[in-house]
Amino acid sequence: MTATTLDIIAIGNAIVDVISRADDAFITSEGIDKGSMRLVDTDTAEGLYSRMGPGIEASGGSAANTVAGIAALGGKCGFIGQVADDQLGRVFTHDIRSLGVQFDTPARSDEPPTARCLILVTPDAQRTMNTFLGASQFLPADALDPELIASAAILYLEGYLWDPEEPRAAMRKAIDIARGAGRKVAFTLSDAFCISRHRGDFQALIDGGLLDILFANEGEILSLTETNDFDAAVDQVSAKVPLLVVTRSERGAIAVKDGQRYAVPAEPIDRIVDTTGAGDLFAAGFLAGQAQGRSVTDSLTMGAIAAAEVISHYGARPETDLKALVENRLA
Amino acid sequence: MTATTLDIIAIGNAIVDVISRADDAFITSEGIDKGSMRLVDTDTAEGLYSRMGPGIEASGGSAANTVAGIAALGGKCGFIGQVADDQLGRVFTHDIRSLGVQFDTPARSDEPPTARCLILVTPDAQRTMNTFLGASQFLPADALDPELIASAAILYLEGYLWDPEEPRAAMRKAIDIARGAGRKVAFTLSDAFCISRHRGDFQALIDGGLLDILFANEGEILSLTETNDFDAAVDQVSAKVPLLVVTRSERGAIAVKDGQRYAVPAEPIDRIVDTTGAGDLFAAGFLAGQAQGRSVTDSLTMGAIAAAEVISHYGARPETDLKALVENRLA
Numbered sequence: 303m304t305a306t307t308l309d310i311i312a313i314g315n316a317i318v319d320v321i322s323r324a325d326d327a328f329i330t331s332e333g334i335d336k337g338s339m340r341l342v343d344t345d346t347a348e349g350l351y352s353r354m355g356p357g358i359e360a361s362g363g364s365a366a367n368t369v370a371g372i373a374a375l376g377g378k379c380g381f382i383g384q385v386a387d388d389q390l391g392r393v394f395t396h397d398i399r400s401l402g403v404q405f406d407t408p409a410r411s412d413e414p415p416t417a418r419c420l421i422l423v424t425p426d427a428q429r430t431m432n433t434f435l436g437a438s439q440f441l442p443a444d445a446l447d448p449e450l451i452a453s454a455a456i457l458y459l460e461g462y463l464w465d466p467e468e469p470r471a472a473m474r475k476a477i478d479i480a481r482g483a484g485r486k487v488a489f490t491l492s493d494a495f496c497i498s499r500h501r502g503d504f505q506a507l508i509d510g511g512l513l514d515i516l517f518a519n520e521g522e523i524l525s526l527t528e529t530n531d532f533d534a535a536v537d538q539v540s541a542k543v544p545l546l547v548v549t550r551s552e553r554g555a556i557a558v559k560d561g562q563r564y565a566v567p568a569e570p571i572d573r574i575v576d577t578t579g580a581g582d583l584f585a586a587g588f589l590a591g592q593a594q595g596r597s598v599t600d601s602l603t604m605g606a607i608a609a610a611e612v613i614s615h616y617g618a619r620p621e622t623d624l625k626a627l628v629e630n631r632l633a
Numbered sequence: 634m635t636a637t638t639l640d641i642i643a644i645g646n647a648i649v650d651v652i653s654r655a656d657d658a659f660i661t662s663e664g665i666d667k668g669s670m671r672l673v674d675t676d677t678a679e680g681l682y683s684r685m686g687p688g689i690e691a692s693g694g695s696a697a698n699t700v701a702g703i704a705a706l707g708g709k710c711g712f713i714g715q716v717a718d719d720q721l722g723r724v725f726t727h728d729i730r731s732l733g734v735q736f737d738t739p740a741r742s743d744e745p746p747t748a749r750c751l752i753l754v755t756p757d758a759q760r761t762m763n764t765f766l767g768a769s770q771f772l773p774a775d776a777l778d779p780e781l782i783a784s785a786a787i788l789y790l791e792g793y794l795w796d797p798e799e800p801r802a803a804m805r806k807a808i809d810i811a812r813g814a815g816r817k818v819a820f821t822l823s824d825a826f827c828i829s830r831h832r833g834d835f836q837a838l839i840d841g842g843l844l845d846i847l848f849a850n851e852g853e854i855l856s857l858t859e860t861n862d863f864d865a866a867v868d869q870v871s872a873k874v875p876l877l878v879v880t881r882s883e884r885g886a887i888a889v890k891d892g893q894r895y896a897v898p899a900e901p902i903d904r905i906v907d908t909t910g911a912g913d914l915f916a917a918g919f920l921a922g923q924a925q926g927r928s929v930t931d932s933l934t935m936g937a938i939a940a941a942e943v944i945s946h947y948g949a950r951p952e953t954d955l956k957a958l959v960e961n962r963l964a
Contacts, residue, residue, distance in 0.1 A: 320724075323952070356701070356728035358948060359690035370687070389720040389746070393651075397687035415720070616952070617689060621654070 304452070306485070308404070309377040309593040311454035313446075313473055314365025315438040315463055316383030316407075317417040318390045320357040321578065321616050324422035328354070329430055336424065339431040339493045341465060347434040350420055359390070360617040361397035362419055363438075364492060365460040367579045367618045371586025371608050373401040374624045377593050380404040380450055382476075384469075386437035390416040397619075407445050410437045421578055427613065429578040439466030443475045451476050452483035456515070456589065461492030464500045477512055488515035490585055494525040501526060508542050516543045517585045520550050536563075547602070549584050555605060557588075557598050566602040569610035569631075579618025583608040587628075596632075604628055635783070637816070639735070640708040640924040642785035644777075644804055645696025646769040646794055647714030647738075648748040649721040651688040652909065652947050655753035659685070660761055667755065670762040670824045672796060678765040681751055690721070691948040692728035693750055694769075695823060696791040698910045698949045702917025702939050704732040705955045708924050711735035711781055713807075715800075717768035721747040728950075738776050741768045752909055754947065760909040770797030774806045782807055783814035787846070787920065792823030795831045808843055819846035821916055825856040832857060839873050847874045848916045851881050867894075878933070880915050886936060888919075888929050897933040900941035900962075910949025914939040918959075927963075935959055 329336050332350060342350065361370070369379040381398055385391030387409040394416060398405045417438035422430045441463075451457060457480035463469045480487050489507065491497055497504060504526060507513050516539065520532060527535040540546040540558035549555045554567040587608030591601030607627050608620065615621050660667050663681060673681065692701070700710040712729055716722030718740040725747060729736045748769035753761045772794075782788060788811035794800045811818050820838065822828055828835060835857060838844050847870065851863060858866040871877040871889035880886045885898040918939030922932030938958050939951065946952050 351727060354731065356692065356731050356950065357724070359724060361687065393688070393690060396682060400685065400687050615946070619687065621947070 306453055306455040307378070308380050308454035310369060310372055310456050310458050310589060311380040311382065311451055312365040312369045312458040313382045313463065313469070313476055314460040315363045315417055315435065316366060316385045316394050317363040317419050317433065317438060318394055319360050319362035319419045319421050319578070319618060320351070321360060321421045321423060321576065322355045322357040324354060324424060326424055329422060329424065334430055334432065335495070336430050337428050338495050339433060339462065340495070342432045342434050344414070344434065347418070347420060347432065350432055354420065354422065358616060359393065360619065361394050362579070362618045364462055364490065364582050365458055366398060367582035368458060368586045368589070369403050370398060370401050370619045371583045371624065372590045372593070373403050374620050375586065375590035375604070375608070375628065376625055377590045380454060382407050382441070382446060384437050384441035384445070385409050386414065386416045387411045388415050390418060391437070406447070407441070410440060423576045423578070423616065427574040427577050429576060435466055439468065441469040441472050443468070443472040446472055446476055446479070448479045451479045452485065454485060455593065456486045456488050458488045458589070460490050461496050461500070461504065464503060465496065481512065486514040487512060488517070488589065489513045490517040490581065491522040491526060494521045497522055497525040508539065511542070513543050515545045515547070517547050517581070519581055520548065523548055547585070547588055547605070549581055549609070555584060555602050557602055559598055564598045564602060566599060566606055569606045571610045571614055574613050576616045577613050579612045580609045582618060583612040583620065600632055603632060607631055637784055637786040638709070639711050639785035641700060641703055641787050641789050641920060642711040642713065642782050643696040643700045643789040644713045644794065644800070644807055645791040646694045646748055646766065647697060647716045647725050648694040648750050648764065648769060649725055650691050650693035650750045650752050650909070650949060651682070652691060652752045652754060652907065653686045653688040655685060655755060657755055660753060660755065665761055665763065666826070667761050668759050669826050670764060670793065671826070673763045673765050675745070675765065678749070678751060678763065681763055685751065685753065689947060690724065691950065692725050693910070693949045695793055695821065695913050696789055697729060698913035699789060699917045699920070700734050701729060701732050701950045702914045702955065703921045703924070704734050705951050706917065706921035706935070706939070706959065707956055708921045711785060713738050713772070713777060715768050715772035715776070716740050717745065717747045718742045719746050721749060722768070738772070741771060754907045754909070758905040758908050758944065760907060766797055770799065772800040772803050774799070774803040777803055777807055777810070779810045782810045783816065785816060786924065787817045787819050789819045789920070791821050792827050792831070792835065795834060796827065812843065817845040818843060819848070819920065820844045821848040821912065822853040822857060825852045828853055828856040839870065842873070844874050846876045846878070848878050848912070850912055851879065854879055878916070878919055878936070880912055880940070886915060886933050888933055890929055895929045895933060897930060897937055900937045902941045902945055905944050907947045908944050910943045911940045913949060914943040914951065931963055934963060938962055
């Protein structure tokens with residue numbers, strides 16, 4: 303087993319978010335499940351865009367947000383994802399590279415355009431996501447560089463990317479490469495609706511012992527195990543995954559490692575503005591902590607710090623110096 | 634003189650802002666005048682973009698920000714400006730229309746792309762702007778709809794748009810149309826460097842009695858009059874402009890109307906994040922107040938409220954309900 307040069311290599315949707323404030327009545331009138339992520343086609347995306355309010359655009363994508371956070375915390379990261387050769391693709395590429403993340407997936411010159419996610423943020427700071435996958439769904443398995451994947455200590459995958467066929471095949475291939483090289487595989491369950499579409503596959507990954515680290519929130523782990531009993535769900539999954547991390551919104555987060563349970567409270571925050579990216583940045587803080595050799599509890603605290611920062615403003619990537627926040631808190 | 638259907642019709646650069654945090658050392662290393670606006674060509678824009686940090690994209694443009702603010706305050710507005718037929722052009726178009734602003738200037742199908750402004754925000758919340766004018770500089774005079782201009786009580790023009798030749802000609806034509814229809818003409822001086830490039834023209838507009846309302850900040854009115862004496866500058870300009878509004882950052886703002894001077898303090902604010910758009914939104918609040926028939930002092934206060942909101946977050950357009958802020962404050 304050769305030495306690693308990256309802490310994390312992530313595969314995920316390469317998305318630019320379009321973030322807009324909306325009231326609950328608008329969400330209802332559009333017939334959207336508040337708080338969820340739904341996939342939309344071109345017509346639905348354009349119709350919704352024409353009716354929603356003004357937006358701000360910011361690079362997003364769940365795993366991409368996570369590596370952005372890890373990089374901001376000093377970790378060495380790579381990202382694999384598909385953009386189109388267009389203005390939003392250049393925005394995504396600039397933003398992730400400017401953080402020092404290695405991102406070499408060639409832009410795709412054909413239609414469709416770069417993925418975008420129309421995010422409606424309600425006054426309660428909840429985000430409801432409408433994702434037009436665009437170019438992102440065409441990430442081909444042959445875009446994976448086996449050496450790059452083998453060079454990272456952890457391969458990180460997002461459940462959202464299980465929806466489109468080509469990236470799903472690419473992720474399966476990446477898991478093989480990583481495991482073959484003796485690396486760890488981390489996975490985030492992403493979304494309860496996404497799990498309902500792919501429960502069998504996700505359960506098979508877990509039962510097959512293919513996942514070393516699993517991230518979920520409460521709703522997701524309940525959806526995965528099809529139970530209403532949180533502790534039972536955690537016991538069931540943690541029996542099969544060496545390191546399970548479950549976020550619980552304002553109640554903090556827990557981790558279960560080798561049968562031992564750890565918990566941290568949520569970090570205090572003045573005002574929650576937009577919960578987009580909370581889970582992504584929690585994973586970022588946790589994985590950065592692990593990469594720095596910190597304890598499970600300190601890694602959880604780093605997750606809580608990064609999540610608290612990202613929900614204090616619009617957008618799913620950090621706006622303030624995460625490293626300084628962690629240094630102040632864990633000094 | 635027919636009745637007006639719009640409060641304001643504005644002509645300005647149609648720009649998407651790319652907002653990024655930067656430290657003072659970066660500004661220095663790029664050889665940029667901190668706090669200013671400079672025009673950059675494609676190569677300079679791309680070079681700077683490749684070196685700067687991750688950004689968020691948000692519709693901008695000085696006069697466009699102003700009409701966005703007026704619309705948010707309930708005013709009826711139109712906007713004239715040139716975008717290209719590309720993704721950023723569609724972002725600009727969506728954002729301004731979604732506020733109820735009438736915007737019908739056809740997108741331009743040729744190169745260059747839609748204008749963007751690379752905005753570097755330093756830790757002191759100052760913004761330094763690097764504008765790639767792109768399509769915006771090709772607004773043709775024949776894109777003006779004389780009926781639309783004549784339908785608005787006030788024609789609002791930004792000094793920045795005096796730089797490129799075609800829009801300058803368009804603005805001169807628009808002034809003629811507005812004055813011919815018995816409407817008022819409002820102008821913002823925009824930037825001290827912009828004034829140094831066009832002092833003769835701006836002074837001629839003032840001396841010729843073509844401007845009914847003039848907006849400036851302290852640095853701009855000093856630059857215009859080439860003096861260091863603020864009161865002398867105000868006296869000199871207000872002698873020739875019926876309504877002069879001068880913003881003074883943390884010292885609030887003044888207006889001089891018919892020889893009478895009015896002043897308001899700055900609105901208190903928890904934390905200044907990004908001063909981009911402060912002047913634009915001050916103008917928005919003031920003009921919205923005037924359109925509502927409010928007193929000069931209350932109009933100044935509305936300007937101060939709108940400016941305080943926009944500097945409390947990244948981006949040059951309001952993120953919170955300006956109307957509610959004004960109602961609470963001026964109840």
